[in-house]
Amino acid sequence: MEKLISNNNPMEKLISNNNQLQRPLSRGFVPVIDLDETAGDSRAVISQKILKACQEFGFFQVINHGVPEDLMKDTMSMFKEFFDLPAEDKAIFYTEDARSKKHCTLYPSSMIYATEDVHLWRDNLKHNCHPLEKCILEWPEKPTGYRQVVGSYAAEVTKMVPRILELIGEGLGLESGYFESKLGEVSSLSVNHYPPCPDPSLTLGLSKHCDPNLVTILLQDDVCGLQIFKDNEWIGVDPVPNAFVVNIGYQLQIMSNNKLKSVEHRAVTNSRTARTSAAFFFNPRDDIMIEPAEVLVNASNPPVFRAFQYIEFLRNYMTKTDINDDALEHFKL
Numbered sequence: 001m002e003k004l005i006s007n008n009n010p011m012e013k014l015i016s017n018n019n020q021l022q023r024p025l026s027r028g029f030v031p032v033i034d035l036d037e038t039a040g041d042s043r044a045v046i047s048q049k050i051l052k053a054c055q056e057f058g059f060f061q062v063i064n065h066g067v068p069e070d071l072m073k074d075t076m077s078m079f080k081e082f083f084d085l086p087a088e089d090k091a092i093f094y095t096e097d098a099r100s101k102k103h104c105t106l107y108p109s110s111m112i113y114a115t116e117d118v119h120l121w122r123d124n125l126k127h128n129c130h131p132l133e134k135c136i137l138e139w140p141e142k143p144t145g146y147r148q149v150v151g152s153y154a155a156e157v158t159k160m161v162p163r164i165l166e167l168i169g170e171g172l173g174l175e176s177g178y179f180e181s182k183l184g185e186v187s188s189l190s191v192n193h194y195p196p197c198p199d200p201s202l203t204l205g206l207s208k209h210c211d212p213n214l215v216t217i218l219l220q221d222d223v224c225g226l227q228i229f230k231d232n233e234w235i236g237v238d239p240v241p242n243a244f245v246v247n248i249g250y251q252l253q254i255m256s257n258n259k260l261k262s263v264e265h266r267a268v269t270n271s272r273t274a275r276t277s278a279a280f281f282f283n284p285r286d287d288i289m290i291e292p293a294e295v296l297v298n299a300s301n302p303p304v305f306r307a308f309q310y311i312e313f314l315r316n317y318m319t320k321t322d323i324n325d326d327a328l329e330h331f332k333l
């Protein structure tokens with residue numbers, strides 16, 4: 001428990017030979033897309049904007065997405081209050097074991113504290129969200145209201161995801177419901193808390209990575225820290241009020257036959273303000289074969305990937321030892 005940085009600041013745990021913090025940071029920006037067709041663009045224009053964002057950035061932000069703004073704020077407050085709890089209230093969830101059987105876990109840094117090269121400036125709460133009525137019983141009881149608020153949030157975001165997938169599918173010219181039919185029920189929330197870091201040049205909040213799943217819906221507070229790697233530069237994905245950040249996971253890149261990109265991203269810290277973010281991971285069904293959509297494959301666009309099941313992908317992803325290894329290599333034809 002002393003490794004949690006929301007409990008104290010174990011500065012001495014940092015390793016200072018971290019060469020991941022390469023600058024410069026560009027001011028280019030990730031598109032913000034208004035999903036309200038009645039107020040702005042037509043549906044066809046929205047789906048084309050999303051497609052372009054997914055091709056160029058692998059990321060976009062959405063506003064007017066239908067999830068109530070108060071619920072987003074209340075959810076963020078619950079997450080922040082959780083990390084502010086006294087150490088004894090967090091202890092029941094604490095583990096450093098990546099294979100922990102707990103349904104709700106609180107990790108220091110990454111899931112492999114003992115063996116990682118660099119400790120991250122992050123505490124991380126994880127729990128599953130499906131089936132909700134069952135999972136919720138394992139979630140924190142403190143702060144008061146956590147289960148009810150985060151439960152409503154999980155239900156609302158889960159309702160929004162097929163709408164976003166449908167727009168992405170439309171942009172690609174896929175039949176209606178294509179991605180929804182590939183979407184599994186199991187989803188999970190990973191809540192990151194990055195307290196102020198006395199020296200942000202010594203480590204990161206989260207190392208560079210691509211998400212292995214289908215699509216991720218990220219809620220961030222009003223503090224900058226998320227960055228994506230594009231054209232050899234790190235670009236900030238700065239917070240937009242009431243927006244979700246959507247990012248393409250490896251499985252969407254594969255199903256789109258490389259038309260959509262899963263882009264590397266990371267989180268940096270700052271010395272002044274704590275930052276909290278919550279990544280909601282949506283996965284493909286585990287009983288389907290994942291492969292490029294047939295309509296995107298033809299003589300001039302041969303399939304880039306072979307068919308596989310998600311479990312095979314995850315096994316391969318988890319055993320990757322070098323963050324610079326290409327997780328897609330093993331699945332390329």
Ligand SMILES: O=C(O)CCC(=O)C(=O)O
Pocket residue numbers: 190192206211218220225226265266267277279
């Ligand atoms: O904190 C962030 O904004 C990044 C979170 C993230 O990329 C993840 O949890 O996979």
Ligand SMILES: [Fe+2]
Pocket residue numbers: 209210211216265279
């Ligand atoms: Fe991520």
